Amino acid sequence: MTDLEQFDGLGLSTYLIRKLQKKCIFTRYELLITSNAELMEITGLTEAAILELKEKIGKDFFHLQQSNLNNWKTYTKIYNTGIENRLDILLAETPLKTGSIWEICGKSGVGKTQLCHTIAFNFAAQTQGTVLYIDTKCDFSGTRIMEMLRCRHVPNNICGRIMQDILVERTGTAEGLCEILERLDLQLNAGADADGGNIKLVIIDALPAVFFKYRSELNHLKGKYLLAKLNNLVYQLSKEHHIAFVYVNLLVNIEEEQQVPEDMDNEEMSEPYEMPSASLNLAGCVGMRPALGEYWNRAPHLRLSLETPLDNTSITNERILRVIRSCYTAVGTTCNLHITTAGVS
Known part of the structure; x- marks a missing residue:
C-alpha cells in the first residue's frame, strides 16, 4: 500500500x-x-x-x-569507538550512533576480531550500554578482555561491570544467528526490564563462518533466503529499537576462491552467492572483494577495510583502516591503527 x-x-x-x-x-x-x-x-x-x-x-x-x-x-545518540585519536576522527561525519550498521572486512588474520574486542570493551567501559557479541567462530576471548583491563589499569570494581556489560552468544549456523536476533527483538519488545533491554550495540563476528555451507548449488536458495532474513532483522532492530550493529566480513581473492577447502573453520571461504561486477582496488588487497555477494554488498551503511601496510616486510602490529563504502561520507579516507596488548589504538 x-x-x-x-x-x-x-x-x-x-x-x-x-x-x-x-x-x-x-x-x-x-x-x-x-x-x-x-x-x-x-x-x-x-x-x-x-x-x-x-x-x-x-x-x-x-x-x-x-x-x-x-x-x-x-532516540539518536552519538557513541564513539573509544579509538579517539584515530578511528573516531576518521569517522567524525558518520560516527557510531543509534541505528548505525557497520561492516569491518579484511583478509583472514588481519586483526578484525581484535578490533571488535576493542570496540566492545570501549563501548562497555564508557557505560554507553550493553554489548551483545555474537561469536560464530569461537574467537571471543574473555582472557583477552582481562588482558586489556590489566594493561589499562582498570580498578577491580569497574572490571566486573565491564565484563557483565559484554554478553556473548555463540552459534555455528545462519539459522542460529537469526534466532538470536529474533529472540533479542522479543526481549526488547517486552520492555527495558526484560533480559537484553539495555543492549545498544550488537557485534557479529563473523558472517562468512555461518554462510559457508550455502555456497553449493543445492543450498544456494536457502542461503540467499537466510541472508535476506538476517538483513531484515538487522534493519528492523536498528530502526525500531535504535541498536547499532557492527559485523565482520572477509575480503576474498577472486582468483583463488574456488580453491578454498571445504572447511567450516577456514576463514578464507569462497563466495557463496552472485559476484559483484568488479573487485576492489585497495592497498594490499588488489583483486579482493567482500564476501557474501552483490546483495550483501549494499547492506551496510558503512564498510571499513582493515589492511596491512604495503611496505611491511615483516610481522607488525601496524594496520590501515580504510572507508570503502559509505552512505554519508567520501570513500578512500584512511587512518593508521596499532594492535597492542591494551587493544587497538
Missing part, C-alpha cells in the same frame, strides 16, 4: 490514485511538489480542488515530518 492510499482524508478515488501512480506520484510529498497544472492534467480536477487537496495533505504531512524529527532527536 502506498503513502497516498494510507491517507484517509484525501477523498481521492482508487482510479485517481492509480493515475497518479502511473506518473510516479506515490507519496504525499511527491504530490505536494507537483505543479497544480500538471496535477489538473493528470486527474482532471479543477485548480480549486487541487488547492484544497494540497491543503489537506500539507496539514498532516508537515505535522508528521515534525513528529518524525522529534522522534529522531529523542
Whole structure:
C-alpha cells in the first residue's frame, strides 16, 4: 500500500490514485511538489480542488515530518569507538550512533576480531550500554578482555561491570544467528526490564563462518533466503529499537576462491552467492572483494577495510583502516591503527 492510499482524508478515488501512480506520484510529498497544472492534467480536477487537496495533505504531512524529527532527536545518540585519536576522527561525519550498521572486512588474520574486542570493551567501559557479541567462530576471548583491563589499569570494581556489560552468544549456523536476533527483538519488545533491554550495540563476528555451507548449488536458495532474513532483522532492530550493529566480513581473492577447502573453520571461504561486477582496488588487497555477494554488498551503511601496510616486510602490529563504502561520507579516507596488548589504538 502506498503513502497516498494510507491517507484517509484525501477523498481521492482508487482510479485517481492509480493515475497518479502511473506518473510516479506515490507519496504525499511527491504530490505536494507537483505543479497544480500538471496535477489538473493528470486527474482532471479543477485548480480549486487541487488547492484544497494540497491543503489537506500539507496539514498532516508537515505535522508528521515534525513528529518524525522529534522522534529522531529523542532516540539518536552519538557513541564513539573509544579509538579517539584515530578511528573516531576518521569517522567524525558518520560516527557510531543509534541505528548505525557497520561492516569491518579484511583478509583472514588481519586483526578484525581484535578490533571488535576493542570496540566492545570501549563501548562497555564508557557505560554507553550493553554489548551483545555474537561469536560464530569461537574467537571471543574473555582472557583477552582481562588482558586489556590489566594493561589499562582498570580498578577491580569497574572490571566486573565491564565484563557483565559484554554478553556473548555463540552459534555455528545462519539459522542460529537469526534466532538470536529474533529472540533479542522479543526481549526488547517486552520492555527495558526484560533480559537484553539495555543492549545498544550488537557485534557479529563473523558472517562468512555461518554462510559457508550455502555456497553449493543445492543450498544456494536457502542461503540467499537466510541472508535476506538476517538483513531484515538487522534493519528492523536498528530502526525500531535504535541498536547499532557492527559485523565482520572477509575480503576474498577472486582468483583463488574456488580453491578454498571445504572447511567450516577456514576463514578464507569462497563466495557463496552472485559476484559483484568488479573487485576492489585497495592497498594490499588488489583483486579482493567482500564476501557474501552483490546483495550483501549494499547492506551496510558503512564498510571499513582493515589492511596491512604495503611496505611491511615483516610481522607488525601496524594496520590501515580504510572507508570503502559509505552512505554519508567520501570513500578512500584512511587512518593508521596499532594492535597492542591494551587493544587497538
